[in-house]
Amino acid sequence: MQDTPSRPYHHGDLRRAVIETALDMLAEEKGWQFTLREVARRAGVSHAAPYKHFPDKAALLAELAMIGFDRLRDALSAAKPEAPKTLRDEITPIARAYLAFGTENPALYRLMFSAEEGKAVGMHLNERALAVFDILREILRLGQAAGSIRKRPIEGQAAAGWGLIHGLTMLAIDGLLVPEKVGSAPLDAALSALVEGLGSPAT
Amino acid sequence: MQDTPSRPYHHGDLRRAVIETALDMLAEEKGWQFTLREVARRAGVSHAAPYKHFPDKAALLAELAMIGFDRLRDALSAAKPEAPKTLRDEITPIARAYLAFGTENPALYRLMFSAEEGKAVGMHLNERALAVFDILREILRLGQAAGSIRKRPIEGQAAAGWGLIHGLTMLAIDGLLVPEKVGSAPLDAALSALVEGLGSPAT
DNA sequence: CGCTTAAGTAGTCACTGTCAACAATGTAGT
DNA sequence: ACTACATTGTTGACAGTGACTACTTAAGCG
Numbered sequence: 001m002q003d004t005p006s007r008p009y010h011h012g013d014l015r016r017a018v019i020e021t022a023l024d025m026l027a028e029e030k031g032w033q034f035t036l037r038e039v040a041r042r043a044g045v046s047h048a049a050p051y052k053h054f055p056d057k058a059a060l061l062a063e064l065a066m067i068g069f070d071r072l073r074d075a076l077s078a079a080k081p082e083a084p085k086t087l088r089d090e091i092t093p094i095a096r097a098y099l100a101f102g103t104e105n106p107a108l109y110r111l112m113f114s115a116e117e118g119k120a121v122g123m124h125l126n127e128r129a130l131a132v133f134d135i136l137r138e139i140l141r142l143g144q145a146a147g148s149i150r151k152r153p154i155e156g157q158a159a160a161g162w163g164l165i166h167g168l169t170m171l172a173i174d175g176l177l178v179p180e181k182v183g184s185a186p187l188d189a190a191l192s193a194l195v196e197g198l199g200s201p202a203t
Numbered sequence: 204m205q206d207t208p209s210r211p212y213h214h215g216d217l218r219r220a221v222i223e224t225a226l227d228m229l230a231e232e233k234g235w236q237f238t239l240r241e242v243a244r245r246a247g248v249s250h251a252a253p254y255k256h257f258p259d260k261a262a263l264l265a266e267l268a269m270i271g272f273d274r275l276r277d278a279l280s281a282a283k284p285e286a287p288k289t290l291r292d293e294i295t296p297i298a299r300a301y302l303a304f305g306t307e308n309p310a311l312y313r314l315m316f317s318a319e320e321g322k323a324v325g326m327h328l329n330e331r332a333l334a335v336f337d338i339l340r341e342i343l344r345l346g347q348a349a350g351s352i353r354k355r356p357i358e359g360q361a362a363a364g365w366g367l368i369h370g371l372t373m374l375a376i377d378g379l380l381v382p383e384k385v386g387s388a389p390l391d392a393a394l395s396a397l398v399e400g401l402g403s404p405a406t
Numbered sequence: 407c408g409c410t411t412a413a414g415t416a417g418t419c420a421c422t423g424t425c426a427a428c429a430a431t432g433t434a435g436t
Numbered sequence: 437a438c439t440a441c442a443t444t445g446t447t448g449a450c451a452g453t454g455a456c457t458a459c460t461t462a463a464g465c466g
Contacts, residue, residue, distance in 0.1 A: 037452080048414080048457095049413075049415080052412080113373065157392050160393030163389065164363070165370065167366035167369035167370025168363075169370075185359040186358070186366065193364075197395065239422080239424095248445070250423095250446095251423095251446075254424075
């Protein structure tokens with residue numbers, strides 16, 4: 001190209017630039033189209049440059065998904081209350097943070113759960129995803145130890161909890177919860193059901 | 204169909220043939236690729252023939268999604284027990300049927316919930332989707348009238364229930380529930396939580 | 407300074423969705 | 437009956453995509 005003194009021939013850290021550009025495009029969420037060429041165009045490099053850093057498109061998407069899971073885990077950790085008095089007080093802010101993450105990053109969230117799990121990438125992705133899962137599992141474990149949660153197989157309880165919030169998030173993303181109409185009623189009701197279902201009867 | 208001596212120029216009922224071919228391809232689920240040209244190829248017509256029946260690819264996908272919702276509704280209606288003794292007995296077979304539908308038609312199920320909802324198509328699609336929703340809402344309404352379900356806003360309870368089963372189904376499709384390891388424990392646990400959360404304390 | 411090598415480029419290929427022009431078929435009007 | 441027309445399917449073309457290869461350039465090393 002002609003004169004572009006600002007950008008050196010060697011981008012320096014094109015890998016990171018590609019990822020950030022891609023994340024920006026995901027955030028804009030213009031109908032969930034994602035072309036590698038568009039990413040390269042936006043990053044200001046040629047359409048084949050990303051191939052020097054990612055073997056193919058799926059690899060980039062997998063990377064983005066993993067970053068998404070990391071961010072989700074961080075968001076949930078940050079939302080965890082310090083000294084919750086009840087199980088509900090402990091779970092509610094985390095659930096809200098989860099739902100907020102999904103609705104604020106719909107394209108990214110969808111990508112996270114739409115990556116092919118048959119590939120080798122799926123293994124690593126599942127690791128990150130299960131790290132999110134572990135947060136919930138830990139809460140249940142401590143709750144059972146403290147006696148505030150029924151003593152039942154944690155795997156099932158955790159799956160119920162994750163499934164519930166994941167489903168609500170997906171429905172919200174798909175516009176089937178009509179949040180402007182329903183408000184936060186579904187989340188509150190769902191959490192009530194969950195807390196009352198998982199919590200010890202004595203509580 | 205009978206033998207086609209030399210495929211007539213006019214297919215006769217290409218619209219239906221295209222839809223059925225597409226559904227077959229969805230069922231095969233080879234990695235969620237869906238090209239209009241492949242559908243036309245399989246249906247034995249030229250690559251542009253479907254455009255005489257569908258304005259574009261999205262229209263065909265929307266049609267498929269609607270059919271999917273109709274089938275799901277039928278499956279759930281068929282699974283509804285005649286004379287359930289408890290709330291759990293009533294909900295369990297329906298939930299199992301829902302999960303089975305999702306795991307047996309993963310590509311179709313995903314399509315149903317991935318259609319763009321911003322378009323005009325989304326309105327009709329939402330109608331069908333909400334018809335499924337109504338089944339759950341009706342159960343809750345009757346349950347509240349009979350006193351077996353806590354009297355709380357039905358919208359929230361229904362959202363909780365649908366979100367739960369939808370989330371479990373999606374997780375199962377994405378292979379994050381490792382069903383061969385966990386078995387039906389998540390569903391059972393989730394239903395326990397839901398039933399105990401929604402059901403009246405007296406029950 | 408000259409060399410190797412990583413980083414970026416241009417260009418190709420097969421494929422897709424879509425559109426326009428054309429041909430075959432069925433239908434209606436006189 | 438026999439022609440005008442509308443319907444339906446076909447062919448061919450276009451731009452855009454992901455993947456790939458051969459080429460060019462810059463950067464770092466001896």
